[in-house]
Structures are given as structure tokens and as C-alpha cells.
Amino acid sequence: MLFKDLCLLGDKPLVGRLLVILTIAEHHSNIVPWQLVAQKTGAILKYVTLNENGAPDIGNLKQMISRKTKIVAVHHVSNMLASVLPIEEIAHWAHDVGAKVLLDACQSVPHMAVNVQSLDVDFLVASSHKMCGPTGIGFLYGKSELLSAMPPFLGGGEMISDVYLDHSTYAEPPSRFEAGTPAIGEAIGLGAAIDYLSGIGMQNIHDYELELANYLHESLRAVPNIRIYGPVPSGSIRRAALCSFNVDNIHPTDIATFLDQQHGVAIRSGHHCAQPLHRSLGVSASARASLHFYNVKEDVDDFVRALKDTVSFFNSYK
Template sequence: MTIATTPTLATQVRADFPILNQDINGQSLIYFDNAATSQKPLSVINALEDYYQQVNSNVHRGAHSLSTKATEKFEGARDKVAQFINATSRNEIVFTRNATEAVNLVAYSWAINHLKPGDEILTSVMEHHSNLVPWQMVAQKTGAIIKHVGLTAEQTLDLEQYKSLLSEKTKLVALVHVSNTLGCINPVAEITKLAHEKGAKVLIDACQSVPHLPVDVQAINCDWLVASGHKMCAPTGIGFLYGKEDLLEAMPPFLGGGEMIGEVSLDSFTYAELPHKFEAGTPAIGEAIALGAAVDYLSNIGMAKIHAYEEELTAYLFQQLEPFENLNLYGPKPTSDGKGRAALATFNVENLHANDLAPLLDYEGVAIRSGHHCTQPLHTVLGVAGSARASLYFYNTREEIDRFVIALKSTIEFFQEMLE
């Protein structure tokens, strides 16, 4: 008698991602670089192709049919994003090129105009450079002071230190939701509540959370949240800023030019209503429409289902890596059922540089990331120049983890024999 097995989420969706069905160096591809960028399902690829083949036209202001259709699809994508993160209004979603631009929008529209010498910006040592450098630039221009929350012994955000650093001088808290290196999931709702009690505004970098778990901006109650489309099954060149509507209303435009204007004379201008006052110039129309398709795709699966499956992968990945004696893993350990961290493993192998490891794994068809992952200050805290990172998504499988572990073991043994 044949016992039927329940297909995993990955087996249900694999056919939607044509790029995964290929060989690299004679081996079937294992794509474990999802924290850098995700792959795109056919529905997203088709949405982008359809725009250019059937609808291509500039949005807004146009009176002809193609412009009307393009505008409807473009603005429809905004509605989808707003619903996806539970914004209170579509006016709270501003399309940007990426999360980096979204952070800079807040830095140059709000922070430059509100911070003064002695004001404090609170961030952490685990931040991506995109959530560090803009604030350093703001501090240089305003005289504000940046303070950094460190790590606990388990390499999670030190919440007690965060509480001790918060003061009446704190005007902005800018923290990551999920670390792209440590994999820890920060308690952003509590972080925001504590900051608001001191009168500070809060920006959340959600690049590694929005693609992987349910995110509700009303539950978090953050003032701004940023994310990049390319990490959530959408194309590159599109991201978004969420901001509370009253805050966005009070912020001046970031860039000047077309699209963001109300009326223009030779001597003055008025700017458009939200969200368009922050979207100067012709936007990434096709990419935004495809972002809407990505939101549809993820929503149809269900973010809770994606998160639960990734927890299973996380538990299995760490179980398979546990026997390695010469492997240094960073970030908190997951629970036995994979809870408590993201589906990624950042590590170093003793006496083996990460930049040597990654090409050898690629020879086995396994794509991982090596380097500092845009978190150089964190690596300095960890006492290493760089690391290797295997990051998973809902289309990855246990069988791929098995192959990765076999390839990693053989690569380590190869180097050990060379050193003997």
C-alpha cells in the first residue's frame, strides 16, 4: 500500500519559479541567497512583460486609454501594498526605488528639518549600512548625536541597553526588524512603544521581515517603515515607504520636478497631495505594477503559512549544521521548532575564509553569500572581517539543505587535507 505524503509548500510553488530549474556547473541549482534578493514567480514576470507589451504609457495626467489603464494598474499596486501591511490609508504608501531611498527620504525630508545639536538618534550595531549612513550624514549636518544599541550574549538586540539609552533627548529610533546577518527578530512593537513614551519617532527597516512574516504597521505603531520589492518576489528598482499620514502631510517634498507638483509658475510652485508629493519624476511604473503582482502572489499563499514553513526549514537547517565542530554560527539559536529567528544561517569555518568557501560551494551548484552583508560595524563587533550566509525562502526544500550540508562538509574536508 502506498502512503500519500502531504506536499510541502516548496513543492507546491517550485514550478512558479523558472529560474530554479537550471544547472550550475553541472549541478541542479540550490539558491540560498534570498536575503540578498529573492527569485520572481511567473506571475510577476508576466505582469512586468504585460505592462510593456499591452499598457506601456506614462501615468497620471494622461487623457488617453493607455495612460488611464497604466494609472489604474499603478495605483492599484499602491492599494495592494497598503492592504498587505495594514496601512490605514493608501496615502501612507510612497513608492521609492528601494528601501535605501525610502530611508533617505525620511532623513532629508523629516530629520534634517527637525533635529538640532544635542538631539539623539538611536540605532543599533546590527543595522544594514542603509540604516546607518543616512543618519551619520544627518548627524553631520544637524549636530545630532547617534547612539548604538549593542548585543546580548545570545547575539540579539540588547533590549535593556535600549531602554537605558532612551531619554528625552532621543528624537528618532531607527532599527531593523529582522537582522540580515544575525537572523534575530527584534520586538519592534515594544521598541516603538518605549520610544513613543519618550516622544521619539520610530523608523523600522522591514526589508527582511515583510517578505517572510506577517507585518502589521498598525500593530507595530511605527511612524515609518521601509521595504524593498526585490526581496519579496518583485523586480529590482521598486520599494516603498510607509509613513503615518499626518507625518507625511507635514513633511516637505524630498525631490522637486514633475509628478510631485500642483501648480508651477516661473517664481513658485505648489506640491501635489499625498502620496504624489514624494514621487517626483516618472516612476518605475512596470516595476510597481509587478510589485502589486508579487503582493498578490504572497497574499494568495498567506504570510502566516510562509512564516510557518520557513520555521520548519530553520529548525532543520540548524539541526543539520549542529554536528559541525569547526563552524561558528552567528545570532541566536532557534527553538527546536525553528521559532525565534529568520531562515538564514550566517557562519564562519575555522581556517577557511568565507570568500574561498562560497566559490567552492558554487562549483557544487549551491549559491550562498560571502562578505560583510552590508553590516561592517556588526562584523567588527563580532571580531571577524566577513562571513558566509545561507538564506532560505519558501521555495527551498529540506533536500536542498541536505545537499548544501554535504557540499559544505566536503569543502571543509578538502581544505583540511590541504592544510595537513
């Protein structure tokens, strides 16, 4: 995307002195590009670890931010822990030292009202297929003054203003970052998905999913020998409508396969594109049940009932 260009913000290249702060709970898509930046520029990557509640340690993040920090790149909602970060505070701390904030909002934009002005992030990314839209497309939001200061990262048609034999001038954002033929069909599909979600109302979706999230977490706690990852919902601590978990001595892939084949219940198993997070938790994989606005509490009941049967089945062979 524009990660290389982020290194050029300001009067001088940030080679050798760029400090990027992330959390250990980032999706691979918000880790690997920064590793490539570090390899090319000598940037230093620092990771915020988890606190005793199983969520990224916000106090630790605040302490890490200093005048050497140039980029804070974090998720809004964790795709494994279901934790929600206080982005407005993080943006305030980062901006106080002149750093920029890139927000991975792939897990928040489809599930809650997200206002880039109130969050005050410099960049925000989201993905269409998480939003009931087609695959292969997403979007990047950036503050206009920052996008205008950035050079294009791809060359081709539609990103230019004028072309001469010895040089070219570039279109204004966002066109200068959209070289070549756009994904027209996918963009139309994404627009339809946005209209659909907006018609339901993002606050309505959020309020409903919050109720489902609490019901899912509470229901899963009744399963014997289960470990649920992420913070326990209570008071101001809220979770997204998903739970990643493991059951003692049963591989998560075995759980997912049995649920699918014997009960017609679909969950995900694996590392969920969060291998560093799994390593920090001392596991190689986990199972994950995810809900959206189209689910109801009866779906949770069916899932938990099937999960208990699955656990009993595997325990019967011990």
C-alpha cells in the same frame, strides 16, 4: 529618502539636539543616511550592542531611549544574525518619550505577516527584490499625519499642485514625494509579487520558514569547527530562515566558491552590508545560507553535506 525631512518634525528644527538610536546590526542602508544627517545637523548617533545570546541587546536599547531621543531606526529581522526584534515594545518605549520609529522591514515583509497598525511604527521601508519582485524599487510607509507635515525632498513633475513664477504648492502625500516619471514597470512587477505572496499567505510562509530555520540551524551545528552567528533558537527565541557562519581557518569566500563550483550550491560570502556588525564579532566576513518558501529540507541536507565535503577538502591541505 525622507531622512533630512525627519529632522524637521515638530515646531523647531532639531539641529544640534537630535538623538538617533540604531543597533550595531543595522544594514548599511540604515546607517549611512543617518551619518549624513549627523554631518548636516550635528545629530548624535547611538548604537545598541549585542547581548550574550548574539542578538541586539533590547534591555540596552530601552535604557538608551530618553526625552532626548527623536528617532529610533532599527531593523525588524537582521540580515546576518537572523534575530527578530520586538518592534511593538520598541515603538511603545519610543512613543512614550515622543520619539518616532523608522523600521527597516526589508527582511521581514517577504517572510511574515507585517501589520503597520499593530506594530505602531511611524515609518516602514521594504525592498521589492527581497519579495520576489523586480530590482530598483521599494516602498516607504508613513503615518499620514507625519507625511502631511513633511516638505518634499525632490522637485519636479507630478509632486506639485500649482506652479507660479515665484512659488509652488505641493500635492498631498504620497504624490509630493514622487517627483518625476514613476518606475511604472517596476511598480507593476512589485504589485504582481505582492499578489503572489499574498496568494500563498504570509502566515503560511512564516510558519513554514520557521520550521526550515530551526532545521537549518540544527543541521549546521553538526559541521566541525563552525561558528554560527546570532541567537540559538529555543522557546520564545526564534530565528529567521538564514544562518551566517564561519568555519575555523577557512575563508568564507573560499567556502562559497567551492560550494558553487563543485556542488552547485549557492550561498553568499562577504560582509553582507553589515561591516560594523562584523567588526564587533571580530571577523571581516562570513558565509550565509538563506532560505525562502521555495526551499525544502532536502535542500538543507544537500547544502550541509556539500559544506562538510568542502571543509574536509580544505582541511586536507593543512
